[in-house]
Amino acid sequence: MKTKIKFIASGILLVTIMAVLGCTTQNNGSGALSSNVAERAYVAPGEHDEFYAFVSGGFSGQLSVYGLPSGRLFRVIPVFSVDAEKAYGFNEETKPMLETTFGFIPWDDSHHPDISQTNGEIDGRWVFINANNTPRIARISLETFETEEIIEIPNSAGNHSSSFVTENTEYVVAGTRFSVPVPQQDISIDEYKSNFKGAISFIGIDQESGRMNLDFQILMPGFNYDLAHPGRGKSHGWMFFSTYNTEEANTLLEVNASQNDKDFIAAINWKKAEEYIQQGRFREMETAYAHNVYDESTHMATSTIKRTVKVLDPAELPGLVYFLPTPKSPHGCDVDPTGEYIIGSGKLSAALTAHSFTKMLDAIENERFDGEAYGVPILNYDDVVAGVVEQAGLGPLHTEFDTEGNGYTTFFISSEVVKWKVGTWEVVDRKPTYYSVGHLMIPGGNSRKPFGKYLLAMNKITKDRYLPTGPELTQSAQLYDISGEKMELILDFPTVGEPHYAAGAPADLIAPRSKKFYELDDNNHPYSIKNESEARVERDGNVVHIYMSTIRSHFAPDNIEGIKVGDRVYFHVTNLEQDFDVPHGISMIGANTSELLIMPGQTETFVWEPKKVGVWPFYCTDFCSALHQEMQGYVRVSPRNSDIELSWSLDGE
């Protein structure tokens, strides 16, 4: 009994000392504020966040826009999946955005957003993102926060090592995860080896318009190309890709692609590729891919099929590609802000490998090769490795950097973020994530100039972290303050879909250029009207075009008669407002599509095929004004053989 009391007493004493110590610590230094994590993530009502975070939606196919440090969700930008809320893929204007050579595809898996750069620093013009499943790259305007362009990638499958931009946004690269027959053909899967190729695409970017053009492809050996990052500074002009399945297995990869002790990081000299293109040492290959462009002036997208691509064969073009042996199925392939170190995260390894760009160039110059693979020289591991972060954790995936010479790496299996020093390769801190972290993001962390204040870790699994919602649980993002020596978890927030990867930028790089509305005078939509007096209804056989306008708080026209069962009725609706944040919506009873959500100055169109005789209402679906509930109208639908004349009116006129 006495021992027990002693034990309790010393327990209390200990807790007291700790409490007092804790208290003291809090009151010293920078005061209570610095230790209050809630306050550091708190952005008061009406205040703005310091950073934008563009977080991919993974299997949602979209791109979410959050504020940091608050974790508040501002917008979900529809990219590769239809979005009924915004009529994306439902209205006539955006349907072409989702056209491919496989036809209209309403969904994809969006993975790696990357913000455009100038001189190696993020510039906030555009964000690019890849579709994994049906290979495509999208470009999103950071003025309108709309998807402006989608280009399909031919000869590719599982477009995963994408969409990473070079230092001046010369190119966005898209690398295939799955090697496939190039061109596609009807052959046995067993003929994988030597018949399957891995296409790496370089998409040129017009610096004015941002328009994408598939400039060339490099047909690589049939490995899996997993991730990529551009060289920067001294290594500008190179692009690095991690590979796995150098075994070239085509079945049970979880075993068969883990046989080799080392796979490769492929170093591609794209400046050399440009030389070869200029010298005409490419093959013009017939293929087909869709190129979809949304025109802000017509508020409409068009889809065109392109037919050729220039391909380069690295076996025939010396100096184009080198392989850097890297342990154990490297996943992440990250380049530090100086451009000297290329970090390979062998996902089945416990260590990280840092290759030296300088050593790589030296080995190439002295032709110290350790054989070749399909004509591509393999460098000696010992000749290129600069250091190894030993025993850092289990299952390393991705690395980003701060400005102080630290790297931060995620470990999926051990669910943690590990901070280590670039150059000495020593681990300086580690913090758990909840749970099974994939990518991490430091704003600007993949550029010459990271903003090393916050780190966002994106988790695949949350288990008990939130209130349960049945079998399907939200995935999450976790925010760490990395301004001090030790990382501190300050916020944990749920995400849309799978928060696969993210790109971040200071708010002041983007917010001042954000568009407020579209100029009505610049609206060149073929069915737009510029004022109510132009509102009308026109019939052409069984096709009816309604030229409609909206302004607080009515439609013009709002009474329409003479529509018949079997007609195909186009509602072309122009929002005449020229005022920030005043969209109008519209939907029609029985329309087999989504609402429209029309921004000021914009025209959108939906199709309605009336099936039933009667008088049917439509209404404004966006709570626009005090008289929003009054914003409605009627369409009279008569039988097919009716001779009711087409007429339309507003308030009897």
Add this chain to the structure above:
Amino acid sequence: MNTKKIQILSVVFFLALCSCTRAEKENTSELTLPDNTPKGQASVVDNESDKNILQVAIGSSDHSTLVAAVQAAEIEHVLVNAGPLTVFAPVNQAFADLPEGTVSNLLKPENKQQLANILTLHAAPGSYNKEALIKSAERGRKLYMATGDYLEIRVTGEDVYVGGAKVIATVPTSNGIINVVDRVILPPGS
């Protein structure tokens, strides 16, 4: 070591915790939370959109008394709301025509509510330009005002009167209509 000692230690522990909490509180109280009251839609900075009712009124030198009254009544936010709203805006002379002392009396803080009521009687939900007012008059509609009153619309020749005030001009704005009028509309029956 006996139970008493444990009690004493517990008290020490409790006190330590208390002092800790107090220290935190003191620090927290130094935090200044942003005061949101002056922030409303009227303070939104937007030089690109079409001008709203308040912005147009502020830009009109003929309406400085009205603007001053709106500010005194603290109803600016109403005039920048999504609306749509039709405002009958008396010119400065209209206020000057009121019995002497009326305006200065209404501008006193203690008469804020009364001033707000009078100004609200100059606002109708909806968009009514001069043509819409004529149409309403032709159809025998009265104009429903934001106070709940119904005002008569009278058309004489080309002139339109609402609540006895003559419409001198119509100005479209982003969130509704301003009809400039020549006199202050007084509550029905007053």
